[in-house]
Amino acid sequence: xxxxxxxxxxxxxxxxxxxxxxxxxxxxxxxxxxxxxxxxxxxxxxxxxxxxxxxxxxxxxxxxxxxxxxxxxxxxxxxxxxxxxxxxxxxxxxxxxxxxxxxxxxxxxxxxxxxxxxxxxxxxxxxxxxxxxxxxxxxxxxxxxxxxxxxxxxxxxxxxxxxxxxxxxxxxxxxxxxxxxxxxxxxxxxxxxxxxxxxxxxxxxxxxxxxxxxxxxxxxxxxxxxxxxxxxxxxxxxxxxxxxxxxxxxxxxxxxxxxxxxxxxxxxxxxxxxxxxxxxxxxxxxxxxxxxxxxxxxxxxxxxxxxxxxxxxxx
Amino acid sequence: xxxxxxxxxxxxxxxxxxxxxxxxxxxxxxxxxxxxxxxxxxxxxxxxxxxxxxxxxxxxxxxxxxxxxxxxxxxxxxxxxxxxxxxxxxxxxxxxxxxxxxxxxxxxxxxxxxxxxxxxxxxxxxxxxxxxxxxxxxxxxxxxxxxxxxxxxxxxxxxxxxxxxxxxxxxxxxxxxxxxxxxxxxxxxxxxxxxxxxxxxxxxxxxxxxxxxxxxxxxxxxxxxxxxxxxxxxxxxxxxxxxxxxxxxxxxxxxxxxxxxxxxxxxxxxxxxxxxxxxxxxxxxxxxxxxxxxxxxxxxxxxxxxxxxxxxxxxxxxxxxxxxxxxxxxxxxxxxxxxxxxxxxxxxxxxxxxxxxxxxxxxxxxxxxxxxxxxxxxxxxxxxxxxxxxxxxxxxxxxxxxxxxxxxxxxxxxxxxxxxxxxxxxxxxxxxxxxxxxxxxxxxxxxxxxxxxxxxxxxxxxxxxxxxxxxxxxxxxxxxxxxxxxxxxxxxxxxxxxxxxxxxxxxxxxxxxxxxxxxxxxxxxxxxxxxxxxxxxxxxxxxxxxxxx
Numbered sequence: 001x002x003x004x005x006x007x008x009x010x011x012x013x014x015x016x017x018x019x020x021x022x023x024x025x026x027x028x029x030x031x032x033x034x035x036x037x038x039x040x041x042x043x044x045x046x047x048x049x050x051x052x053x054x055x056x057x058x059x060x061x062x063x064x065x066x067x068x069x070x071x072x073x074x075x076x077x078x079x080x081x082x083x084x085x086x087x088x089x090x091x092x093x094x095x096x097x098x099x100x101x102x103x104x105x106x107x108x109x110x111x112x113x114x115x116x117x118x119x120x121x122x123x124x125x126x127x128x129x130x131x132x133x134x135x136x137x138x139x140x141x142x143x144x145x146x147x148x149x150x151x152x153x154x155x156x157x158x159x160x161x162x163x164x165x166x167x168x169x170x171x172x173x174x175x176x177x178x179x180x181x182x183x184x185x186x187x188x189x190x191x192x193x194x195x196x197x198x199x200x201x202x203x204x205x206x207x208x209x210x211x212x213x214x215x216x217x218x219x220x221x222x223x224x225x226x227x228x229x230x231x232x233x234x235x236x237x238x239x240x241x242x243x244x245x246x247x248x249x250x251x252x253x254x255x256x257x258x259x260x261x262x263x264x265x266x267x268x269x270x271x272x273x274x275x276x277x278x279x280x281x282x283x284x285x286x287x288x289x290x291x292x293x294x295x296x297x298x299x300x301x302x303x304x305x306x307x308x309x310x311x312x313x314x315x
Numbered sequence: 316x317x318x319x320x321x322x323x324x325x326x327x328x329x330x331x332x333x334x335x336x337x338x339x340x341x342x343x344x345x346x347x348x349x350x351x352x353x354x355x356x357x358x359x360x361x362x363x364x365x366x367x368x369x370x371x372x373x374x375x376x377x378x379x380x381x382x383x384x385x386x387x388x389x390x391x392x393x394x395x396x397x398x399x400x401x402x403x404x405x406x407x408x409x410x411x412x413x414x415x416x417x418x419x420x421x422x423x424x425x426x427x428x429x430x431x432x433x434x435x436x437x438x439x440x441x442x443x444x445x446x447x448x449x450x451x452x453x454x455x456x457x458x459x460x461x462x463x464x465x466x467x468x469x470x471x472x473x474x475x476x477x478x479x480x481x482x483x484x485x486x487x488x489x490x491x492x493x494x495x496x497x498x499x500x501x502x503x504x505x506x507x508x509x510x511x512x513x514x515x516x517x518x519x520x521x522x523x524x525x526x527x528x529x530x531x532x533x534x535x536x537x538x539x540x541x542x543x544x545x546x547x548x549x550x551x552x553x554x555x556x557x558x559x560x561x562x563x564x565x566x567x568x569x570x571x572x573x574x575x576x577x578x579x580x581x582x583x584x585x586x587x588x589x590x591x592x593x594x595x596x597x598x599x600x601x602x603x604x605x606x607x608x609x610x611x612x613x614x615x616x617x618x619x620x621x622x623x624x625x626x627x628x629x630x631x632x633x634x635x636x637x638x639x640x641x642x643x644x645x646x647x648x649x650x651x652x653x654x655x656x657x658x659x660x661x662x663x664x665x666x667x668x669x670x671x672x673x674x675x676x677x678x679x680x681x682x683x684x685x686x687x688x689x690x691x692x693x694x695x696x697x698x699x700x701x702x703x704x705x706x707x708x709x710x711x712x713x714x715x716x717x718x719x720x721x722x723x724x725x726x727x728x729x730x731x732x733x734x735x736x737x738x739x740x741x742x743x744x745x746x747x748x749x750x751x752x753x754x755x756x757x758x759x760x761x762x763x764x765x766x767x768x769x770x771x772x773x774x775x776x777x778x779x780x781x782x783x784x785x786x787x788x789x790x791x792x793x794x795x796x797x798x799x800x801x802x803x804x805x806x807x808x809x810x811x812x813x814x815x816x817x818x819x820x821x822x823x824x825x826x827x828x829x830x831x832x833x834x835x836x837x838x839x840x841x842x843x844x845x846x847x848x849x850x851x852x853x854x855x856x857x858x859x860x861x862x863x864x
Contacts, residue, residue: 032737038366039452039505040740040782048782054452054505085366086527087509096526155567160574168560168571169358257562259529267364267528272737 008296012289019285020278024071027274028064034084034272035060058084071278081275085267090279093264098283100260103173104252105245107180108187112241115188120195124203124226125218136196143189147182147248151255154182167256179256183248187241194237198230232303239288239295246284355861356556357843359854360568362582363707364528364561369508371444371456373491374757376707376835377561379853380581384533384557385427386494386516389418389437391543392486392850397604397658397759399485402543403432403495403517413480413805414461418488420471424541426497427521434473438465440495441475452505457766457773458487458758460802480803482810483762490758491853494518517541519552519857533557546847546858553860572596572838578861579843579854583836584710585643591838600645600834601852603757604657606767607649608708608833610718611754612826613746613777615789618700625825627677630670631725632828637717641710645836649829652764652818656832659761659814666822667829674725683726691726699728702751703739711753714830744783752777755833757851761814765798768821776826794820 080090249262268276445462447455497515719729774781835852
């Protein structure tokens, strides 16, 4: 088990380093740089000489390799640097932004699980077969809804029309409810789809007929017997869904004007604010790695068959 | 303290003379509004986050929207008469040729960090704004021309010397870009001015907190007692504070405002105006009184090097149609390069006609003949132009799309580019990529025209000698000479005459197609009372109060 964790940790570090390097290369390829974008604003009226002085002071004129070594060294030392666009330490910007995204992720993921559970129950247990078939189409359709459209509709109805929650000037969990629930809908779709197909495979197995014959209620069969068997693939998908949450967060935070990591990333891309963008990429990749690691570690706890294979492998 | 130059005041500038009269006018009688209990935090929705609060960068509206609340200036430009009135300076004198300006300061004014607003602090401000600070990367201000040095006469008297006449300087002391900040702030390098908390002014509000790119919280300064006379009575703001929240998405910003979730919003598009007034709220359209919203040419690009091509495109533009289709009556049709309520305006309506026949003839004369496929070509080259959409300008993209449709009828192709801010910045510095530019500059002084067109200022035509390294040859010494004169002629009548020549010159050479006089359009809820805007349309919340809901 220790070797397993160690090798996974090493893998994680490699992934982080790869993401870091790739993002650096991609940002180098883009035309212009943050110094240029910010200080070539005609309202500042800087001369070409002044701009090249500023570029030199940021090291923007160094060779790409020197810049890479500098940024990597700094990052390894735990220094995230300064945002050129705002002049604020990147760590301060992250500190201001991550709680919003975390709340959004918690609400949308929690909401997605509840939606998926409720919907899957309905789709499996509703009496009429054609109705069940119709319900099975819904997750596919839901995953096709553009998040921003759904969110604008949600805002128009819930906030502007029914005046249930304000969208501006709110903070904390209150600000995460509406956007989180809106984001939960497209996220719940792949969870539901994977769970439904796994559940149907389980339900086709003979032991379910045995349970039915013994008189177990459909709800009991679903939760006590189908669910544990259909959970592992759903869990694997939920790790991937995390990526969708991150992508959705960019859109959602923009639409709702939330000050989270997604918003920060979007602005950093627009302004080519390299230090900010790299910090966000590292955090997202780290998040991905941690979540997938957690899920891999959870699998043996849920599924005894995996536990047995692993024990056999380690012996 | 005697004022050696005061005797010359009236001879230098009619506005100055007017200023003296207005300086002593009695404060406006208290209105019913003054009885309202103080308090309440005004929620203000901004479209874009601020970038940099170094005062000379205040031309960008989100920057100016904060600086207008937290900084004071030496003088106040009356928003009705455009006269220069006392503020932090109680009086001033100017010598005969506008090279020496002496200001007497109001006693007892302090920055919010406790340091006094005295002659030394003001001198440091102007030395920085006038000359820039290389070590700290602080650039000089575009509104202060020919600055030489300052001299502290006594703690409340400061004098400025100029190498050449600088008649625009007095008005320059009234603009947002001349906001006075604490010496401690002026010791910071340019990149630290993005953090609003670093900017210490003497204004009625102070920055309490900010979330970068997202919100700025302003708190009222209780000991503030030195507002400009036009905004009498003096004293602290009647609000408890102002909360500025950035909401870039138009539908959410305006929707939240209409739903009553905010008190004030900037950047209301013409198509939303009716929705706002229908709900009993107010649309404020403050004029920016400067260079109009225009499409300008970069003659360095060979496609638009011929004045006949530029004039043809001017006459191929149906400006009233653009205004009817996209804008509201708050957007007056441009009648010259500068706005009708700007100083020195000359009506050039007759030069700005929509005349497709003339346009076609001019293009034919210039050798651009119409091919059967409907496009104009010369030696196998298509007359195909490109322009970047300008995000700060209202409905820039729709406006340019409409322009492209109109020019298409004359056989000219216009592509509207969009891209990342970096691409836009780079492309707009390259006349080969962007032969056209969508421009606008607000400032209530004749110098504004120099700010827009001069090579070392914004250089909208991309002349040689400015920031761009892509300009091969284009430079117009005649125009630059006229712009120099506007910025340095001491006789106000001559100065306005120069400004008239500049307008005629720009239009005769077809450098610019002025479209409309650009207002800053805001929405204010019915709760908001006593709203003011400075001379070029930034909101001033100092006297504002909120009625109870």
